[in-house]
Amino acid sequence: MIQTDALAAFAVFADHLNFTRAAAALHLSQPALHVKVAKLAATVGRPLYQRSGRTLTLTPEGEAVARFARDLDARMAAFLTEVRDAEAVRPLTLAAGEGAYLYLLGEVVRTFRPLRLVNRDSARMLASVRAGRVDLGIGVLEVLPDDVTTVLLASYPQTLVLPVDHPLAGHAELTLRDLAGVSLVLPPANRPHRRTVERALRAAEVDWALAIEAEGWPLTLHFVTLGVGLSIVNGCVRPPAGFTAREITDLPRVPYYAVHLPSRADDARLAELLSAVRLAI
Incomplete structure (x- = not known):
């Protein structure tokens, strides 16, 4: 036993x-x-x-x-x-990436109690959910795994962040061909976002240049504000002052999912947290 x-x-x-x-x-x-x-x-x-x-x-x-x-x-x-009919309960643990915390989950972080937060990219978030180390994970998933429960929260277009006085800012929306000759600030080559953008640019036969590699949206936008290059980001990312964003219509939308173990489907507190996340997004 x-x-x-x-x-x-x-x-x-x-x-x-x-x-x-x-x-x-x-x-x-x-x-x-x-x-x-x-x-x-x-x-x-x-x-x-x-x-x-x-x-x-x-x-x-x-x-x-x-x-x-x-x-x-x-x-x-x-x-x-x-x-014991006690009010104190075990904090739920939420795992999400930097972008989700910065641009999507602020209201949940401010108001949901008790809540423990951990910072995980999508791969590590999935591993933590599978191992039972976190109650709910939030992330962008390229492929939906069949061993966990996934709930689509929202999908966002991919957008080009550029100065408000840039010539491309005069377009209501853009295509990949509009990026010909543009220098881009992108994540390192092993990151999913970089792979998606590179594949799409190559398929569209667009010549472009890598200005610099940057990990995370804040550093990416920092380089954009310094004039190092332009950047393609998820549509939930807010451009800094003096900059704007234009949707790139022939890039796929970016889906954000909530993830939890199937055994937690009837957990009332987890359902409450998931509801709060959905309202925030």
Whole structure:
């Protein structure tokens, strides 16, 4: 039989993936934590983590056990709150990227309580949802995974940010061919937004130049305001003073999704948070 204290200990270990730090967080000795994890693995009948050099990673079975442990902890907390009729509840954890926090979720951050915030790009957000480390994730998804629940929140056009006195600002909307000869501020080559833009420009046979690579919308817009180049951003991104944005009609719209585990579909508090997010966006 699986002991709940072993599950709780493993959940902490899964968060740290380091026996020293996890043992300290649990106020246990490292040998004691090793024993708990080993006994849990023996009960499950599968290894729960693997070592590559000095790095520990969870096996698929370890991810499942950690997810179960966190879900059990959340259900226990909800049960105790209900039994005690207490107002204090476990904070929900929301994971989103920098752009979503800056331009979409301000009202949720200001008003929803209790709420714990973590900053994650879409790939890390999905991993955190799958592992049960966050309750709700918000991000742009190129492909919809089938192991989590996804809810479309909104989609935005891709827009060119440029000075209000730039010749292209006289157009109500733009096409990729209007960008011929333009120098662009774009993310690094491995980022999804960069891949999308480059593929589209190449397909449209548009000659363009890379002005500079920038990670994140604030730095991107900073370089645009310095005159380094123009930039293509999601339509939810607000241009700085003295600049405007024009939709590029032949670029795909950018969809933002909320993501949670299917097992949380009937969670009333999660539904409340998702409703707040939808109203904000």
